[in-house]
Amino acid sequence: MRSPLTLLYSDDRILELIRNGNEDGLVKLYQQNRKMVSSYVAKNSGTPDDAEDMLQEALIILWERVRSGRYEQTAKLSTFIYATVKNLWSRKLARTRRESSGEIDGDNYGDGERSLLDRLIDRERVELVKNCMEKLGEQCRKLLLLYYWEELSMEQIASEMGFANADTVKSKKYQCKKQLEKFMKGLGAD
Amino acid sequence: MQGMSHKHWAEDADLVERYVREMIPAEERRSFEAHMAECGNCRDIVQRETELAQGVRAFGRKRLKEKLRTRAELERAHHVPWVRVSSAAAVLVMLVGLGIYNRWLLVDEKTESQESTKTGEAKTEQGKRDDSQSGAVANKKEVRATDKDREKRMVTDVEGRKMAGASQQKQPKLDISTRADDHARTSQRGAGVASKPAAREARAEELSQMADFDAPGEIWIEGIVLPEVPADAKRKEPVFQVHAMTRTKEEAEPKSTTLGALISQENIVLDQRPSGALPPSRQAQKLSQRTAVQTLVQPTDDGMRLILYLDTPVPEKDFSTVKAEKVSPDSVVVELPNQRIGYRLPKDHSLKSSKKLPAKE
Numbered sequence: 001m002r003s004p005l006t007l008l009y010s011d012d013r014i015l016e017l018i019r020n021g022n023e024d025g026l027v028k029l030y031q032q033n034r035k036m037v038s039s040y041v042a043k044n045s046g047t048p049d050d051a052e053d054m055l056q057e058a059l060i061i062l063w064e065r066v067r068s069g070r071y072e073q074t075a076k077l078s079t080f081i082y083a084t085v086k087n088l089w090s091r092k093l094a095r096t097r098r099e100s101s102g103e104i105d106g107d108n109y110g111d112g113e114r115s116l117l118d119r120l121i122d123r124e125r126v127e128l129v130k131n132c133m134e135k136l137g138e139q140c141r142k143l144l145l146l147y148y149w150e151e152l153s154m155e156q157i158a159s160e161m162g163f164a165n166a167d168t169v170k171s172k173k174y175q176c177k178k179q180l181e182k183f184m185k186g187l188g189a190d
Numbered sequence: 191m192q193g194m195s196h197k198h199w200a201e202d203a204d205l206v207e208r209y210v211r212e213m214i215p216a217e218e219r220r221s222f223e224a225h226m227a228e229c230g231n232c233r234d235i236v237q238r239e240t241e242l243a244q245g246v247r248a249f250g251r252k253r254l255k256e257k258l259r260t261r262a263e264l265e266r267a268h269h270v271p272w273v274r275v276s277s278a279a280a281v282l283v284m285l286v287g288l289g290i291y292n293r294w295l296l297v298d299e300k301t302e303s304q305e306s307t308k309t310g311e312a313k314t315e316q317g318k319r320d321d322s323q324s325g326a327v328a329n330k331k332e333v334r335a336t337d338k339d340r341e342k343r344m345v346t347d348v349e350g351r352k353m354a355g356a357s358q359q360k361q362p363k364l365d366i367s368t369r370a371d372d373h374a375r376t377s378q379r380g381a382g383v384a385s386k387p388a389a390r391e392a393r394a395e396e397l398s399q400m401a402d403f404d405a406p407g408e409i410w411i412e413g414i415v416l417p418e419v420p421a422d423a424k425r426k427e428p429v430f431q432v433h434a435m436t437r438t439k440e441e442a443e444p445k446s447t448t449l450g451a452l453i454s455q456e457n458i459v460l461d462q463r464p465s466g467a468l469p470p471s472r473q474a475q476k477l478s479q480r481t482a483v484q485t486l487v488q489p490t491d492d493g494m495r496l497i498l499y500l501d502t503p504v505p506e507k508d509f510s511t512v513k514a515e516k517v518s519p520d521s522v523v524v525e526l527p528n529q530r531i532g533y534r535l536p537k538d539h540s541l542k543s544s545k546k547l548p549a550k551e
Contacts, residue, residue: 023254027261034262056255063254122241129245130252141249148243149250151211174203180242 011077018066021160026059033081040082041089050089058084068151132183140176147173199225200232210239410472413483413498413531416523457493458514460524465499472499483531498524498531 009017009028017025033055041051058081065071133141143161146152154166163169199222200206208214209222226232465484468476472484476499486497496514504512508527515523522533 023257023261026254026258027265030258030262031265052259056258059258060251060254122237125238125241126245126248129242130249133246133249144246145250148211148246151213177242 011073014077015066015071015073018063021067026063029059029062029077029081030055033078036078036082037085040085044089044093046089050092054085054088054092055081057088064150128184128187129180132180132187135183136176136180140172140179143169143173144176144180200229200235206236206239209236210243409487410475411485411487411533411535412475412479413485413524413533415481415483416530416532457490458516458522459490459493459495460509460512460514461495461497462503462509463497463499464503465501468499485533487535496522496524496533500526502528504528 009025009032014025014028017023017028034051037055037058038048038051041054042048046054061084062071062077062080133144136144139161143157146157146160152160154169157169158164158166161169163172205214205222209219214222226236465476468484476482476484484499486499488495488497504526511527513525515525517523517532520535522535524531524533
């Protein structure tokens with residue numbers, strides 16, 4: 001049963017919250033759709049943990065799309081989440097089936113141009129970036145997240161972070177990247 | 191395109207970033223990718239930038255996931271299960287309602303039905319008696335009826351009065367024989383049921399103030415509050431023993447008597463009632479003579495009972511010390527803790543003692 005508080009949050013309100021970078025909107029969506037997703041995943045050979053993962057993934061995808069301005073509301077948010085979960089879970093099941101049957105996953109191994117070793121190295125480097133992000137200061141971390149993850153423009157970042165203008169953001173971003181690379185080198189990156 | 195030899199393209203950090211973020215036009219993108227196909231250094235630069243972007247995104251997702259999980263768990267921990275809460279509340283309300291019904295309403299109904307049964311039985315009994323004594327004198331019947339009513343009132347306990355008082359639109363209920371006994375019973379009941387609310391006792395007190403019945407043939411006298419006399423000036427004549435009676439078989443026999451005869455017998459039982467409980471006709475009398483103490487006289491087997499209707503009833507513990515003193519053949523003085531009340535009894539007023547009240551034990 002939805003709590004009365006949850007019912008107060010319409011789709012428009014939730015989207016507004018997300019656009020403003022407020023995570024409350026996602027929490028409300030999480031509450032509203034948890035049972036539906038659990039039910040779907042459970043009916044399709046999944047566990048409650050799988051359902052939690054799928055729902056979180058779907059919500060993150062929604063967050064990224066809304067924040068980057070790539071989300072177009074053509075249906076209810078619950079419909080979007082259900083469709084996304086369904087898609088994510090189908091792909092995961094397919095991948096699991098391929099792995100269990102010994103097939104090579106084309107998504108993960110060898111794309112014809114890069115070797116398996118190169119791909120593994122790439123993954124390690126991604127992990128390294130992720131770890132080094134923890135070491136950055138809050139301002140740099142936020143700036144890089146807004147730029148690379150949420151794909152905001154320089155002007156939007158300036159507005160959100162209170163910088164004077166886009167040039168200031170550009171300059172600050174350069175410094176942050178240098179700092180991140182420095183941490184990466186310190187942790188063994190070449 | 192080859193001639194353009196864009197060997198510096200990858201050194202344009204802004205261009206590389208836009209390429210990785212997929213923010214360059216398709217035409218420029220194709221041109222850039224063609225250049226990268228021939229430029230290993232450019233591929234490496236783009237690869238590093240891609241990894242950095244992926245790492246930042248992965249970090250952002252991870253952090254958002256963690257936040258989401260923490261918030262969701264927190265919300266779940268503080269989530270109020272409204273269905274359960276409302277169900278529990280409904281059950282509680284039902285239980286409370288049931289308790290109130292059982293405690294008050296059901297008792298009322300039972301008492302009323304018991305009383306109506308008693309009244310019916312009394313009427314039947316009375317009817318039978320009346321039939322069997324059809325030749326009796328009219329005033330004798332009246333006195334008997336009065337006594338019967340009085341007895342019935344005495345039988346009914348405080349609880350009955352309370353329940354009857356709950357519906358005040360109905361007739362006021364029966365008299366209470368002894369206020370002291372009532373107080374004792376009420377207090378015993380109060381002590382026995384620890385959970386009984388104080389309001390209930392207050393209600394009982396309120397109900398005890400209800401007016402008694404007017405009964406035809408009753409003897410009412412008015413006591414006069416006497417001025418206080420110094421202790422040493424008080425008369426040392428023997429006083430009547432209140433509440434201590436010995437009945438002989440002969441005395442218990444029905445006989446006609448007068449108030450004078452009653453007073454000559456040395457057993458006067460005292461009782462008290464709040465003045466608010468006076469029957470309506472005596473209320474008017476009380477209003478016209480405010481200082482007089484309205485008193486009901488009832489014959490007993492071996493004397494009489496005086497029921498004093500007091501503005502301020504004497505506390506139960508003190509009432510046992512109250513004494514009645516015969517000061518002349520037709521006068522009695524009742525000594526209350528705070529005042530003395532004098533009575534003059536009409537000598538020739540006759541009472542039929544065939545239905546005397548039982549002497550107070």
